[in-house]
Amino acid sequence: MKPLDDKTTGSSETTPGPADSNNCETGLPGLRTWRAVYAFVLAVFALWVVLLVTLSRLFS
Amino acid sequence: MNALDYAVLLGTILGIALYGMWLTRGRHNLDSYLRGSGDSRWFVVGLSVMATQASAVTFLSTPGQGFASGLGFVQIYFGMPIALIIIAAVFLPIYRRLNVITAYEYLGQRFDTKTRLLGAAIFLLQRGLGAGITIYAPAIVLSTVFGWRLDATIICSGLVVIAYTVAGGSDAVNVTQKYQIGVIFAGMIAACVILLNKLPAGLHLTDALSLAGGMHKLEAVNFSTDPRERYTLWSGVLGATFLMLAYFGTDQSQVQRYLSGASLRESRLGLMFNAVFKIPMQFFILSLGVLMFLFYQFERPPVYFNTVEWKHQVEQGQTGRLQAIETDFATAHTQERQELETWLNARHAGDTAAETAARVAVSNAHDRVDAVRARAELAMDPKGKKHDTDYVFITFILDHLPHGVIGLLVATFFAAALSAKAAELNALGSTTTVDFYRHVFKREAGDAHYLAASKWFTVFWGMVSISFALSATLAENLIQAVNIIGSIFYPVMLGLFVVGFFLRRIGGTAVFWGALATQVLVIALYFSLNISYLWYNLLGCAACVLLSLLIQAVLGPNPGSAPAPSRS
Numbered sequence: 001m002k003p004l005d006d007k008t009t010g011s012s013e014t015t016p017g018p019a020d021s022n023n024c025e026t027g028l029p030g031l032r033t034w035r036a037v038y039a040f041v042l043a044v045f046a047l048w049v050v051l052l053v054t055l056s057r058l059f060s
Numbered sequence: 061m062n063a064l065d066y067a068v069l070l071g072t073i074l075g076i077a078l079y080g081m082w083l084t085r086g087r088h089n090l091d092s093y094l095r096g097s098g099d100s101r102w103f104v105v106g107l108s109v110m111a112t113q114a115s116a117v118t119f120l121s122t123p124g125q126g127f128a129s130g131l132g133f134v135q136i137y138f139g140m141p142i143a144l145i146i147i148a149a150v151f152l153p154i155y156r157r158l159n160v161i162t163a164y165e166y167l168g169q170r171f172d173t174k175t176r177l178l179g180a181a182i183f184l185l186q187r188g189l190g191a192g193i194t195i196y197a198p199a200i201v202l203s204t205v206f207g208w209r210l211d212a213t214i215i216c217s218g219l220v221v222i223a224y225t226v227a228g229g230s231d232a233v234n235v236t237q238k239y240q241i242g243v244i245f246a247g248m249i250a251a252c253v254i255l256l257n258k259l260p261a262g263l264h265l266t267d268a269l270s271l272a273g274g275m276h277k278l279e280a281v282n283f284s285t286d287p288r289e290r291y292t293l294w295s296g297v298l299g300a301t302f303l304m305l306a307y308f309g310t311d312q313s314q315v316q317r318y319l320s321g322a323s324l325r326e327s328r329l330g331l332m333f334n335a336v337f338k339i340p341m342q343f344f345i346l347s348l349g350v351l352m353f354l355f356y357q358f359e360r361p362p363v364y365f366n367t368v369e370w371k372h373q374v375e376q377g378q379t380g381r382l383q384a385i386e387t388d389f390a391t392a393h394t395q396e397r398q399e400l401e402t403w404l405n406a407r408h409a410g411d412t413a414a415e416t417a418a419r420v421a422v423s424n425a426h427d428r429v430d431a432v433r434a435r436a437e438l439a440m441d442p443k444g445k446k447h448d449t450d451y452v453f454i455t456f457i458l459d460h461l462p463h464g465v466i467g468l469l470v471a472t473f474f475a476a477a478l479s480a481k482a483a484e485l486n487a488l489g490s491t492t493t494v495d496f497y498r499h500v501f502k503r504e505a506g507d508a509h510y511l512a513a514s515k516w517f518t519v520f521w522g523m524v525s526i527s528f529a530l531s532a533t534l535a536e537n538l539i540q541a542v543n544i545i546g547s548i549f550y551p552v553m554l555g556l557f558v559v560g561f562f563l564r565r566i567g568g569t570a571v572f573w574g575a576l577a578t579q580v581l582v583i584a585l586y587f588s589l590n591i592s593y594l595w596y597n598l599l600g601c602a603a604c605v606l607l608s609l610l611i612q613a614v615l616g617p618n619p620g621s622a623p624a625p626s627r628s
Contacts, residue, residue, distance in 0.1 A: 027325065034328070038145045041335045045141040048339050049293075052134065052280040059273025 061458075061466055068467030073474050076239045077224055104238055105321045105330025108483075109308075110338070111237040111244070112317050115194045115480030116473045117542055119244060119345065124365075124449035125540070126349020127356075130277035134346055135291045136543065136594065137339050139300030140308075144335040147309045148328045150561060155315065156324050163315040163557075164495050170560040171568030173499070178572055179556050180495035182579070183312055184488060186549035188521060191484045192528025193542050195221065198477040199529065204454050207368055214529045217477070222522035225482040225489075226515045237483075240475035247472030248345065250465050251457065255351045258460060260358050262404060268354055270407075271400075274419060275426060277350045280343075287591040299594030302601050303543065306550030310557050313487035352456050357400055357426075359460075363389040364436040365451035373440060385439060389432045396425035485525075489518030547593040548586055551600020552579045558601060559608050566608050567618030574608035 031037045061069075100108070125133050160166055164183065168176030198221075199214040206213075259268065272278050282292040289295070308314045308331070321327030363386055364370045374382050403418035437447065457469045493514040502509070552575045559571045582600040586593070612618060 025325075026329070028329075034149070037328075037332055038149070041141050041145060041332055044336050045138075045339070048343075049138065049281065052131070052343070055131075055278055056280050059269045059278045060276075 061470070062463050064463045065467030065470070068464055069471045069474070072243055072468070072471040073478070076236050076243070076475065077478070079236070079239070099322045100320045100326065100330075101322060102326040102329035102333065105318050105326055106333030107241045108237045108317045108320070109314060109330055109334050110341075111241045111476070111479040112313055112483040113307075113334075113338075113480070114241075114244070114341075114476060115542075116198050116477035117194055117196075117480075118342075119248065119476050120200065120453055120473055121450045122342065122345045123349035123352060123453040124451070126277070126346035127353045127452045128349075128449045130272075130275075130350060131280035131343065131346050132282055132291045134280055134339065134343050135282065135293060135296035136300045136303075137342050138293065138296035139298075139302070139304045140338050141335040142297070142301045143304035143308060144331045146305060148331045151309045151557070152318065152327055152331070153324060154561070155319060156327070160319075161316075162312050162491050162494050163310050164312070164491065167556055167560060168495075168499075171556075171571060175556065175568045175572045175575075176495060177500070178575060179310070179553055180491050182549050182553050183310070183491055184521075186545055187311065187313060187484060187488055188524050189528055189545050190542055191481065191488065191521065191525035193545070194477065194481055194484065195525050195529045198473055200450055200454065204366075204368055204451060204458070211530055215526060218522060218526035218529070221478060221481045222485065222519055224478055225485040225522070226518050237479045240479040243468070243475045244472050247465075247469045248348065251461065251469060252344070252348055252351070254461055254465065255348065255355060255456075258355055258359075259351070262408070263354070263358075267404060267407060271357070271403075271422075272350050272354055274423065275353070277353055287595055290592045290594070292592070295592045295594040299592065299596075299598050302554060302597035303547055303550060303594060306554035306597065306601075307546060310550070310553045311487075312491050313484045316487050316490065317483060349452070352452060355456070355460075358397060360390065360393045361452075362455060363433060364440060365448040365455045366440070367451075367455065369440060370436075378439065382436075382439060385432060385436050389429070389436070392425070392428045392432050396422065396429050399425045485518050485522055488521035489514045492517040492521070544593045547596045548582055549579070551582055551597050552604055554597070555601045555604020555608070559605055563605070563609070565618055566612045567615075570612035570615055570618070571604075571608040574606075574611050575604050577607050578604040 026032060026034060026037055028037065031040055122133070154166065155163065158166055158169060162180065164176050164180040167179045195214060195218045198217045199210060202208060202217055203210045203213040263271075269278065282289060283294075284292050285294060286292075287295075318327045318330055321330055362370070370382070399418060399421045403415060403422050406414035406418050440448075454473075457466055461469065493510055497513050497517070498505075498510055502513075555578060556571060556575055559566050559574075578600055581603055582596055585599065586596060
């Protein structure tokens, strides 16, 4: 059976999801926007790299 | 293992599996079987994503990697925070807005059917192979614990995982993974505490760090720019970012997990949970390997950690040769221990000159131990392809941990194997059903038919992965083999999605042929270049984007240019 083009049939298999309109807020105290959450994650990552570099240098 | 271990093992595994089935009873319609019930909070999503990635391979093989090569492997996870932020900000809102079951449905809506099927086929191929490796891990544990044949163990444990997955579906995977990851953490923490208590009383923390550092086990970050070096800061931040982007952003086994979140917020926070905690978690697991390395400097290990294979070779008539290796190893290890005690005494006495001389002597003695171990590996496999690092942790557990904890640790491996394998098989079955069977072969059947089909496809992929595990002879240890296979196939898949998300002027035909050409290119490069496999993720994705641009330029403007997706 030849598949039909997804652009014409996509709606038969998938329907648009919920609008997620109430998801602008992160609900996290002190990190109210997603940009702040991402910045926090990157800061934690940088801290880990610094700690690991320190460990490598101190005991090499 | 004694009766207490079996009670802990069976109680833990059966308890979690039966609880999951009971909790999800009567909730098995097609959508919940494939996607879950869609009401998971961020913590469940986060643990589910973590448990899917952290298979038994992670907990069995990673300590062995730390034992053999130190902490450097942690750099492969440096790409994860960056990749997960990109996925949370770009990929996830699009998937949720389109309400897709599989990620490849997006490719169909953005490009065309052939591109959707190509993305799904690449996923099925590489995840099918990867699933074969993940089935290897619990088989190693069982064959070592019970002394069973490895091939029989692969078949038996594979069948158990298939039955569990077919019975549960995505919903059961979600429900049980949080308990399984709890068992996993409990087991690993117990192993760590016991390991620390088993180190010699005279070995202070600074001694341990100095000894491990002197043996190059604490080189966590490598600044080398040599592309042949497998794990460096640069291959981790650049290459591994693309590997993680492909794995978490386009691999259905992961997409399926975070799309089960109750809302965009829950899915995003689940991903951010992993972005924060994955590096410390892997550091902890690798540190277990370093601790085992220290422990085995003072306590003589087997010369070859796959003791079942060693005994088998002895029974095959190699007794004299192997006994000679064992005798040499015992002598070399005793000498190393004596040198270590000399070094410790000089260090505690504050005699710097004697400490320096003793440290050199320790290093030389350690080289002699390594040389005997290399002879043992060659005796086991003259081609030098078999390594025993995957057996280090399980050997330590069986030889040195108390009963009850042994059962808990073996339960840990099973919990990890069940959770990751179930998610993989569930994703393979879902993708085959949704992207191929329902879309190409049988479009108008009812939910009950597709549900049955999905279960049969899950069984099929389970059989494929068992066959691969039986036929594979891995030159790499398990955790690296999984990532190498991913690095060959993921770049093209990621390229398809990157073009879809960011280059709206490129159409399906251009990206389809660009992706196929890139896949051939990546495979050719893998067999011809001598660079870290992590770089293929960056090179392959870039090649897919460039070739798609080039082919589109040759074809002329794409008449059906899609509008840029909106982001929230």
